[in-house]
Amino acid sequence: MSERSTGDRVRRGGITKAGNRRARWVLIEGAWTYRLPARVGRTLQARLDGLPKAVRDIAWKAQTRLCGRYRRLTAAGKKPCLVTTAVARERAAFLWAIGQPVAPRLAG
Numbered sequence: 001m002s003e004r005s006t007g008d009r010v011r012r013g014g015i016t017k018a019g020n021r022r023a024r025w026v027l028i029e030g031a032w033t034y035r036l037p038a039r040v041g042r043t044l045q046a047r048l049d050g051l052p053k054a055v056r057d058i059a060w061k062a063q064t065r066l067c068g069r070y071r072r073l074t075a076a077g078k079k080p081c082l083v084t085t086a087v088a089r090e091r092a093a094f095l096w097a098i099g100q101p102v103a104p105r106l107a108g
Contacts, residue, residue: 015085031088038067062094
């Protein structure tokens with residue numbers, strides 16, 4: 001995935017063949033699930049039971065955001081493969097962001 005940014009302007013290019021092939025495949029295949037409405041099924045609920053509320057809230061926010069993005073792009077007439085790639089790109093950015101260390105807050 002490529003990106004060209006200047007100040008407030010962000011232009012994202014197509015998904016590239018750079019990087020791990022399997023990671024790209026997992027992102028794209030996972031993005032297809034966002035075409036369905038956001039919900040918590042029985043299997044997912046079992047996995048969520050032992051997690052802290054903050055983690056569950058972040059996961060649900062990401063789920064609803066990506067499902068909404070898929071539906072908005074589809075409603076705008078975009079092709080399904082393009083929509084899936086856009087959702088996969090946003091999912092990759094989200095996964096990267098949650099993996100970054102958080103700087104400690106200074107008491108003011």
